[in-house]
Amino acid sequence: MDIGKNIRIKDIAKLAGVSVGTVDRVLHNRGRVSDEALKKVTAVMDQIDYKPNLIARTLGSNKNYKIAALIPDPTGDPYWAQTNLGIIQAQAEWAQYGVTVDTYTFDIFDKDAFRGLAMEVLESAPDGIVIAPIFYHESLPAFELFQNQSIPYVLFNTNIPEAQPLGFIGQNLNQSGRVGAELINLGQHESGTFAVLHIDEDVHDSIHLLEKEKGFREYFQEHRKHKFEIVDFILNPNEPTFKNQLIELLGDDTLKGIFVSTSKGTAVAASFLEKYGKKDIRLIGYDLLEENLKYLRSGIIDFLINQNPKRQALLGISHLVNHLMFKKSAPALELFPLEVITQQNVDSYLGSGIH
Amino acid sequence: MDIGKNIRIKDIAKLAGVSVGTVDRVLHNRGRVSDEALKKVTAVMDQIDYKPNLIARTLGSNKNYKIAALIPDPTGDPYWAQTNLGIIQAQAEWAQYGVTVDTYTFDIFDKDAFRGLAMEVLESAPDGIVIAPIFYHESLPAFELFQNQSIPYVLFNTNIPEAQPLGFIGQNLNQSGRVGAELINLGQHESGTFAVLHIDEDVHDSIHLLEKEKGFREYFQEHRKHKFEIVDFILNPNEPTFKNQLIELLGDDTLKGIFVSTSKGTAVAASFLEKYGKKDIRLIGYDLLEENLKYLRSGIIDFLINQNPKRQALLGISHLVNHLMFKKSAPALELFPLEVITQQNVDSYLGSGIH
DNA sequence: TTTTAAAATGTGTACGCACACACTTAATTT
DNA sequence: AAATTAAGTGTGTGCGTACACATTTTAAAA
Structure with missing residues (x-):
């Protein structure tokens, strides 16, 4: 040297x-x-x-980069609100380097509007795009447009391998389901029933959610010590039948645990467990949303798997900036660790700034 | 704006x-x-x-910073080897900004040599120091010297609040013990015995380790559902009595779980559990050392709490550089999340570059 | 009042790179 | 052979800050 x-x-x-x-x-x-x-x-x-010298390079080429972030409307949605926080943090972090981030939000129930929004983004001629492509079919033509304009784009939250993005930031969903299974299975010595609940107002990303269930089931196929029955439900909390379906499920005395595949659904399931005094049923869900934290602390929720939406967005933008500004290439696939959150370690996660 | x-x-x-x-x-x-x-x-x-503009600032004041890293000798010690990896990574990361990192290692059995090393570090006149102060008493005079020379220093791994460092990077040990207790307790429906083992070749940092036990015991005081007896041992694997002490412990049929407070000790305990076919005893330990991973994957170890020594060192140096180069102040106390590692999520941790 | 020192302020250059522009040399054309 | 064009190359400036140095202003001493 x-x-x-x-x-x-x-x-x-x-x-x-x-x-x-x-x-x-x-x-x-x-x-x-x-x-x-x-x-x-x-x-x-x-x-x-x-x-x-990257320092000198950025100073020399005094360019301003414009990045567009496409995410579902965070208003009233705690999960996407966290994502939005990540974008805001990235904005603050890179502002002094001449990077601006414009956020474009779309209605998760309005696929058609998404198309228009993609066009709007394109018209603003950004230097890079970060996107949470929760609409599979509607996203593909958008990616084609981006590619034609040779605008680099980074995916996060939901992976679409065909999209050929600059990179993807998220988690291995199959493995995530396996972690859920492992945690639900731990210390269960009697046979019984486990329920997998996909509680979502929208069924669009059911493919996305079913991957978790697949991993969950695979775990039990590989570790069948006791006889466990696994039942699954795709539930829409806005449907009138929703409440009864859940009550019926809780009536099953052999029910040992519930694995909820969505972050918002986790709190919903927890509220039912609390209401009907089923504290002994193990509950595993996703993400450090305000509501979920409450139930985790009161012992209704046993484990949360942290998807870290905030950090996903933050890192997505960082990848893009590194690519644009520093010509640094980031890994094409950045899979976040599957963080297991419990009553006792939750504060250590909330306290640490980065995580 | x-x-x-x-x-x-x-x-x-x-x-x-x-x-x-x-x-x-x-x-x-x-x-x-x-x-x-x-x-x-x-x-x-x-x-x-x-x-x-920090970019312009660093370019303008074209200074070269020299950082000294003081750690126990990583040779043959997987825990400190990970720490060393963090230092090496930091070195590579900051090299282009004119930062050099010199590593000074000391023998964990030789307290007297530590003093001399501290002097050696001082003579090299570094701009900043990162140190893993595992010797409490011997470290204090060293800190005084650093302060007199007004050389900023960052602590990691072991906190010494009296040291008044620029910052500390590590974990909340009490809370760490609580996490261990929570994991060992999960799904245990019968009364029995839990053992806390402090397996260390050296008893210096026993204070450090006992803090974990304190948290462990506190958890059970607050959550006494069943009657659990907690026994604890401070063991030196080099002592001839070591083996028999462990065998005797494993002979106890009421033993439900073992919590090992050290990373190397975790693998040692696991080897005994494997040898004597006590797979059902829940084992919880520390860190993603090669040996530990083996036992985690084979199911002997149930949980590992990740102390992330590599990242601790990496961040310690980053804090120092940010302070020196960018005049950016980092939090005085950076407590890492208490990461719970299982068979199913371990790969997601190993795969992710940052963690 | 002039001289000298001290205090206060302005100017200029360097950091390493990117990029525009001016310049030189070679290859064509008239 | 002169004029034009193109190819290749060098020089110079800006990015925003730090810091050395020059310059001006003010105060104190002669």
Whole structure:
């Protein structure tokens, strides 16, 4: 290692016997360079390990980047509100580097409006896009548009591998279901029933949720010590039948545990368990929403798996900025750890700024 | 919010009717400034929200910072080896910003040598120090020396509040013990015995370890559903009696679970459980060491609490750099989340780069 | 009042890179 | 051979800050 001074473009120029301008042209292959000069510069480049000073680079190319964030409307939705917080934090963090983040929100019940919004985003000509593509079919044409304009885009929350994004930030849903199964199974010595509940106002992302159930079931296939029956329900809390369906489920005396695949649904299930005094039924759900924290602390919810929506958004934007500003490539797939939250460790998560 | 250009020192100078030099002197209170000029500048400062461009600042003051890292010898010790990895990563990350990190290691059995090492560090005149102060008494005079030289120092792993460091990075040990208790207690419906094992080649940090036990016991005092007896042992694996003590413990048929307070001890306890076929005894320990992972995957270890030594070191150095280079102040107390690792979520932790 | 020192303030350069522009040299065209 | 165009190359400036140094103003001493 060369102790001391870092190598600068100036140094390369001197070593190669050309001017800094020529080195610059070679490094960024812009403009025209003679074969001779190219050879001389590349020869030097091969021998030394040039690491451009990113600090100086960003200062030199005094560019302002505009990033568009597409997320479901966070109003009245605690999950997407957390996502929104991540965007706001990213905004604050990168503002001084000339990065602006414009948030575009869409109604999760209005697929058609999504299309229009994608167009609107495109018209604003952003340098990069972060998007939570909860509509599978409607997202694909949007990605095509982005690609045609060669605007880099990062996905988070929901992965769509066909989308060929710059990167995806989220979790392994199958494995997430397995963690749920593991936690529900722990210390259960008698046979009984486990319920998987997909409680959602919308059934769009049921594919997304069913992946969790798949992992959940796979775990029990691989670890069948006792006989467990697994039942599953896709429930819409706005349907009139919803309440009765849940009450009927709770009436089953063999019910040992409930795994809820959605964050908002977790609190709903918890409220029923509380109301009907079924505190012994193990409840596992998702995310550190205000409501969920309440039930976790009172012991109704036993475990929460943290999807960290805030950090997903934050990191999505960071990936984009690193790509645009620093030309740094981030991993194409950033899978967050499946954080297990309990009554005793929840405060350590809430207290730590980063997590 | 002022959309568009950020406010520069130049702008402040113009608004205040003085030169940039004067503004600079006011901002960093260096040199002499007339009361009149001071008033004019502060008046402007009060009205606008000046955020210095950190990029330009670091470029302008082209300083090279030298950081010293003091840790126990990582050779043959997987826990401190992880710490060392964090230091190496920090080194790589900050190298291009002119930061060098020199690592000083000490023998955990040789307290006297520690003193000499502290002097050696001081002689190298570093700009900042990160230190894992596992020797309580021997560390205090070292801190005094650092303070006299006004070299900022950051503690990690072990907190010594009296040390008045720039910051501490680690975990809440009491709460950590509580998490252990919670996990060991989960789904235990019969009364029995829980054992707390402090397995360490050295008993220096027993105070440190006993804090975990304190939290562990407190949990059961607050949640006494069943009658549990809690026994505890401070064991040195190098002592000839060690093996028999453990075997005797495992002979107790009422033993429901074991909580090991050290990372290396976790694997040791696991090896005994495996050897004597006591797979049903719940085992909870610390950290993602290679050995521990093996036993976690085979089901001997049920839970690991991740202390994240690598990240502790990494963040310690980052705090220091932010303080020195960017004049950014970090929280005085950065408590990491108490991450619960299971068979099913362990890969999601290992895979993710940050954690 | 002039001289000298001290206090206060302004100016200029460097940091490393990006990029615009001016310049030189070579290749064509008239 | 001169004029035009293109290819290749070098120089210079800006980004926002830090800091050294030059300059002006003010106060104290001669």
